[in-house]
Amino acid sequence: xxxxxxxxxxxxxxxxxxxxxxxxxxVVASHLAWCPQCHKAARCGDHLGGALIDEISEEPMSxxxxxxxxxxxxxxxxxxxxxxxxxxHRRPRRPDPASGELPPPLARRLGVPVSEIRWRRIAPGVQxxxxxxxxxxxxxxxxxxxxxxxxxxxxxxxxxEMTLVLSxxxxxxxxxxxxxxxxxxxxxxxxxxxxxxxxxxxxxVAQEAPTRFKGIIGxxxxxxxxL
Amino acid sequence: MAAALSNSVENMSDVTPGITQNVQMxxxxxxxxxxxxxxxxxxxxxxxxxxxxxxxxxxxADSHLAEDLVQDTMLSVWNKAALYSPARGSVSAWVFTxxxxxxxxxxxxxxxxxxxxxxxxxxxxxxPASDDLLIVDQERTMVRQALxxxxxxxxxxxxxxxxxxxxxxxxxKRLKIPLGTVKSRMRLAYSRLRPKLETTQ
Numbered sequence: 001x002x003x004x005x006x007x008x009x010x011x012x013x014x015x016x017x018x019x020x021x022x023x024x025x026x027v028v029a030s031h032l033a034w035c036p037q038c039h040k041a042a043r044c045g046d047h048l049g050g051a052l053i054d055e056i057s058e059e060p061m062s063x064x065x066x067x068x069x070x071x072x073x074x075x076x077x078x079x080x081x082x083x084x085x086x087x088x089h090r091r092p093r094r095p096d097p098a099s100g101e102l103p104p105p106l107a108r109r110l111g112v113p114v115s116e117i118r119w120r121r122i123a124p125g126v127q128x129x130x131x132x133x134x135x136x137x138x139x140x141x142x143x144x145x146x147x148x149x150x151x152x153x154x155x156x157x158x159x160x161e162m163t164l165v166l167s168x169x170x171x172x173x174x175x176x177x178x179x180x181x182x183x184x185x186x187x188x189x190x191x192x193x194x195x196x197x198x199x200x201x202x203x204x205v206a207q208e209a210p211t212r213f214k215g216i217i218g219x220x221x222x223x224x225x226x227l
Numbered sequence: 228m229a230a231a232l233s234n235s236v237e238n239m240s241d242v243t244p245g246i247t248q249n250v251q252m253x254x255x256x257x258x259x260x261x262x263x264x265x266x267x268x269x270x271x272x273x274x275x276x277x278x279x280x281x282x283x284x285x286x287x288a289d290s291h292l293a294e295d296l297v298q299d300t301m302l303s304v305w306n307k308a309a310l311y312s313p314a315r316g317s318v319s320a321w322v323f324t325x326x327x328x329x330x331x332x333x334x335x336x337x338x339x340x341x342x343x344x345x346x347x348x349x350x351x352x353x354x355p356a357s358d359d360l361l362i363v364d365q366e367r368t369m370v371r372q373a374l375x376x377x378x379x380x381x382x383x384x385x386x387x388x389x390x391x392x393x394x395x396x397x398x399x400k401r402l403k404i405p406l407g408t409v410k411s412r413m414r415l416a417y418s419r420l421r422p423k424l425e426t427t428q
Contacts, residue, residue, distance in 0.1 A: 009421075010413035014395055017388040018327040022335065043316055044420055047370045049327065050320030052389050054371075058277035059284055061294060066272055069298055073265060073305055134335035160396075208396075 005181035016045020023141035023206035030103035097180030125150030146195040168201030252318035260308035381416040
């Protein structure tokens with residue numbers, strides 16, 4: 001399965017800098033777990049961070065800081081064995097988006113497989129699930145499940161949005177997006193994704209501000225959708 | 228060789244000609260991972276702690292919180308030294324990611340949703356050649372040179388993103404420019420860095 005839609009470079013930089021919000025970070029991390037190209041690109045951002053650390057002017061630590069930490073090393077030490085086990089967790093092969101398994105960062109957050117998700121139906125052929133975030137998080141993270149042939153109600157954006165396709169596929173004005181592809185959209189870009197796979201199209205969607213639905217149908221739906 | 232290297236290093240200014248700083252740091256990390264060397268750890272602490280403290284304070288932490296985060300970062304370096312390999316990049320880049328992730332966790336103040344760097348658990352080696360210290364060294368030099376060559380308006384965005392931790396929308400507000408301009412400057416800066424890394428890999 002080839003990924004054809006990738007992360008924006010600006011997003012990769014912001015991610016490496018630690019400046020993305022939690023919802024977006026999780027979508028990015030999930031895409032990186034699948035996409036060698038973007039993962040390699042994200043390393044570039046880490047290199048940048050390393051270079052900045054090397055160049056930054058120093059701020060002296062308080063007296064005795066080194067002694068204090070040296071004293072903690074014995075109690076802080078995890079046995080070498082457990083670290084070796086951690087190192088062995090590295091998978092030899094990158095997980096494949098087509099395999100049907102969730103990308104590891106998302107799988108860890110959800111704690112249950114997709115088959116056990118309790119979906120909420122918000123419109124015919126459109127189901128959603130709110131992914132839990134930290135209490136201080138701004139923005140929203142949702143799973144969306146769209147049946148074949150169904151269009152999401154037309155919506156504009158109050159802020160940035162990012163969509164990672166987990167399974168199935170959809171088509172919009174930017175092309176077809178299938179498992180592993182990510183849609184990294186600017187503010188005010190409108191799109192109408194139409195699911196076109198036989199099985200439901202399941203996506204992970206991060207939003208910076210609430211989606212607003214257009215038209216009278218939208219205004220009726222909005223309070224119930226709570227997107 | 229790694230043991231001989233780190234024994235001769237009292238601090239990071241003892242640079243043996245021909246052996247770059249990153250190679251020395253990697254040797255120290257190796258000493259920590261395989262021999263639990265506190266001496267090696269002390270050398271790295273002397274180098275990174277004041278830099279990380281400065282980094283954290285610029286992102287808004289007071290002196291006390293900054294030192295807290297530095298201690299946590301360095302303890303994590305002590306515990307996770309075995310996870311470092313040149314495939315992760317330079318030692319500085321690796322330490323940066325640890326500090327970044329710890330800070331994110333602290334900001335979220337939520338133990339159960341720790342920021343788990345995918346590289347810790349899901350690291351995949353796509354490119355066998357990437358596990359080579361010399362290549363990492365070249366990358367590091369390239370990145371620094373590229374940074375030095377950046378126009379000020381791009382450098383400003385990078386600084387605000389990495390050092391001050393501002394989301395792009397805030398950068399736009401602070402500089403009174405459209406968000407699109409912030410993004411395109413980031414992309415431009417990025418496009419200058421990437422080719423330099425890709426030619427060495």
